[in-house]
Each structure stands twice: as C-alpha cells, then as structure tokens.
Amino acid sequence: MSLNKWINDRLPIDDFVDQHLRHYYAPKNLNFLYFFGSLAMLCLGIQILSGIWLLMYYEPTVETAFDSVEYLMRDIPFGWLLRYTHAAGASAFFVILYMHVYRALLYGSYRKPRELLWLLGLFLLILVMAESYTGYILPWGQMSYWAAKVIMNIFGSIPVIGPPLMHLIQGDYVISEATLQRFFAFHVVVFPMVLLGVVFIHLCALHTVGSNNPDGIEIKDNLDKDGIPVDGVPFHPYFTIKDIVAAVVFLIIFFAVIFYDPTFHGLILEKENFIPADPLVTPPEIKPTWYLAPYYAILRAVPDQLLGALAMLASLFIFAFMPWLDRAPVKSMRYKGTRSRVSLFLFVVSFLSLMVLGLLPATPTNTILARIATIVFFGFFLTLPYITVYDNHKTPPDRVRM
C-alpha cells in the first residue's frame, strides 16, 4: 500500500490507468469492426516476440541466411512454430489492417476531428508495408531476391536521383550481401522502433478525439451532469473484456492456420521461396505477397515504368486526402446516400480485383482488367467530392443506436 503510494507520488501510474482505461469513455455501440485496432496491436506484439526469437538463430549472410531458416525449422525445438507464427503473423497483420481501414472508410472515421489520427494511421500502414517487405527479403529465397530486385528497380527509375538512391539503399551496385544486411538492419531495428513510436502517437491522438462509432455521431455532444458522455461506457472493463473475446477468436483462427496450413496454399509462404536465391535464374513469374499485390497490379497496369511507379505511390498517398475529399454532411455509411454506397462498394471490388490480378501473370486480358480496376480505384477518390455532395443522405439520430 505504502509502496504503491511511494511509486504514484513519483510516477502517476494510477492516474494514467484511470484516465486512459477506467475513465476513458468509448461509444457503447461499437460493433465487431472496431476490434481490428486492438487486434493490430496484438499482431504487432506477436511479431515482435516471435521476431526476437527468430533473431537468435537467423544469420544475415548470403551463404547462411537460407540455411539458418531451414535449420531453425527443423533442428531447433519449436523453431517451426516461431517461424510459421512470424510468417502467418505478417499476413494476419495485413488482414487486420485492411479491415481497420475499411471500417474507417465505412463509418467516416477519417472526418473532422480525426484527420490527424487518420494520417498517422496511413503512415503506420506504409511503415508496416516497409517492414514486411524488408522482412520478406531476409530468408534469401528466390522470391526474396527477385522481389528485392523489382522494388529496387522502381527506386532506380526515378529521374536524376534514382540511381544514387538505389545504390544507397542497396549498399552496392547489385542486390548483394550488403543489401541483405541493410534490409536486416531496417527490418529489425529502424522500422520496428519508428512503428512503436507512431503507434503510441496514434493512440494519443485517438484518446484525444475519442472513437468514432457506426452511427458517425459524436458522443461528446451528449454529456450528463458530470460531464460524462451518456452514450459512452468506460473502456475498462467493457471494452477490455470485449477485445479479449475478439483476441481469443482471432487466435483460434490464427493457430488453426499455423497448425494445419501454415503456408496457406502459397499465400503466406510461396513455394518459389523454398528455393535458395539464385541471381542467374529468373523465376518464371515474379509475384508479390498478396497484401502488396494491389499496388503491384497498379504498377504493371500503367504502360510506362516511371508513371507506373508514381501511380503505385499515389495509390497509397491518395488516402491522405480522404478527410477533405469527403464533403458529405454525415459521417457514417448508415446515413449516406445510395451513390456513396455504390462508390465504396466499387472501390472495395476494385481493390480486391487488383489484389487477385497482382498475383496473376500479366496476360493481355489481365492487363486490361487491371487498367479498368485502377481507374475505378482512383475514380473513387476523384469523384468523392461530387458524389458526397450530390447524394440523398439521411439525417442521423441524436443518440447512438444499439
């Protein structure tokens, strides 16, 4: 008791817990789509823990990288579990993040006052992509090597600064051991460190503005006499227990994949990457991982390499403009009109189509389809200011529905 007081006089742990858990009010009508934020944190934790153990056995040299991974998989007790967890964890992370972003698009969580929260989230998404890309290179299989080459060539295609920038990142004129060790440093130190910092800031921003909800109305507009939102419930215990249920459901699916189909038909670990990297043999087709496939499809859909790279970059950064492109008087899709709904539906279909097309060979038909999907993808953002204004929106209720 006195120790507790001694600590709290010097470090306000109790105040912090009160402020951010016991007296942090979240809307009581949050549905299952709101689980994906805490699940993303769970995934980050899983990746960091399993990653630390992989780090103990992995050797980042061209000679030993592939062998050290196979050694871990076979001769280290539970090494297979760590490696499959880390590999499946990356895919699970992206399923969760894409659902998290979809939730934001659906309920207008990017709208005022949550613009900065949204921008920080976009930065996090791009960081996780960089993290997964550098991690993908480390086993030094065929696809690792050739994926590194493809992305480095994109950097190299930038006019003027491209080639020196490419050499700076690669640490060499070709993809080599220097590249492997740089990517190792990025994957293990640089990106995770920045990621943790930005996650903290993302949460700070969230706790400042509060969660949005499926009705898209501000619970802070309806306070009781004590200044507590009438439609809010304390985060702890109500959402801690709900998030634990979600975490257990997630872990059941996650471990079912790890124990029964850890490569997930080549989507989590593709078969080409079970061949050690060979700079002399180009694989018949170079495929990205599924979660980066949409952007790769956009890159390939544009006939010019530099313009393709710009389109790919734009497909990520265009999300940053969402808070200002959406001019609807309501936030949530529940009260938005038919045009907004069709528009979001087409966007989701185009994104999923690009994902499938990015994994398929670039046949003439597939290229045409990828171009159509790319136009639909960008069309969603470009038409948003008009569609959201000229639409038959409904009036949201004053209080949340449950």
Place this chain on the structure above:
Amino acid sequence: MAFNHWMILLFSVWANITWAHGESLVELDHAPLNIENRDQLLRGAKHFQQVCLTCHSMHYLRYDDITQEAGIIKERMPVWDDLSWGGRPPPDLSLIVKRRTADWLYTFLRAYYIDDTRPTGVNNLVWPNTSMPNPFISRQGTQQLLISEAHLHDSKGKYRWSQVLKLDRPGQMSGEEFDQYIDDIVNYLVYAADPSYLKREAYGPWVIGYLLILLFFVARLSMSYWDDVKRKHHMK
C-alpha cells in the same frame, strides 16, 4: 457493361487456377499420403538411401532419427560442383515437395517412357525433356508411348499417364508393388520438406481446444458485463 467485365475477371481467375498445372502433359495422379505411418516413412527413407542418394542429397535433414536410421548420413551425400552435369547438377531434395507437389512427384517418377532421341534414352510425360535418367527401370520395367508426341502436346492435360503409356518389358516389381514403392518415397519427401507436420498435427487440437474453452468463459464474462449496458440503453 461493368457486370460483363467482372464476369470476365471471374472467368480469368478461374481459368488461371484450373490451367495452372505447369508443364505436365498429363493430368497428375493423387498421391496417397500417410505421414503418420512411421514404418512407411522409414521404408521410403531406405528406398531413398538405396536409389536417390546416388545423385541427390538430403541436406537439411541432418539430425532426424528416421533419416539416420535409413543410413542417409551427411558423409554419404553427393556434393556436386555448380558446373557439373552441364550446369544443372541434381538438386538437393529436402525441399522438393515445396517446389513441386506430392502429386507431381508421384506422377513424375512413374511416367517415364523410352525415347531414343533423348541423351538418357528416356523421356517423361510430367516433365518433358528432363535431364534426369529413369532410376527405376530395373524395378518398373520400360514403358512405350502409345500416341504420337504431337497428339500428346495437343491434348495437354487430357489423359492420365497410365492411359498413354504401356509397359512393354516388365521389371522386378508388379504395378501395385511399384506404386507402393514410389508412394513410400513420396511420403518420405513430403515429411522431409516439413518435418514439423507431425508435431503440428499433434499440438494443434490441444492449443485450439484450450482457446475454445477460454472463449466460452471470456464470452460469458463479456456478455454479463454488456447485458447491463444493453438493458439500460433500452430502458430509456
């Protein structure tokens, strides 16, 4: 308009999945897998040691008891120079099932036929013009192709290997014995590609069972908390 495009998209996805068999000229047989059967794995490992180990290594399975018991030890594994065999030395087979599939190997190893135009004297329906000679000729016997090569290429994937190959000189084994022999090897190779399989299958039910029980309790706890919130909400 848009609908048609999505139908084309769906069709192209389906077409790419169904036609993505790779280079095989025949439909692949389904390999009967029975990784839990240690006797069969050991049999396969012993066949591997007698035949495959002449040219192929099993580099990543160094400390495995089945492998050791079959006599597949590091000292006996062949080491090839990168430039030997015309630049394509026999690959290590530890991960061959990940690169190909069990079905592919099970069909490939039985689909050799006599072809005098090839340096090895044999050709293969699953991997046309392979540089790998048929190591099982004395066991399987020799097979002749019943239809012309041109017809075979036109009808890609329509036949099974047994429909277009005829045994013209029987080997030491009967057809069933040879199928079992190859299946033993394929089972061992499947095991070799991912020895964690047996452990995963053993741990899986316990981990998932534990989580299901945990789910029951945390879901009940969550519902008891949220019942209050819902009741209050609907009282207003």
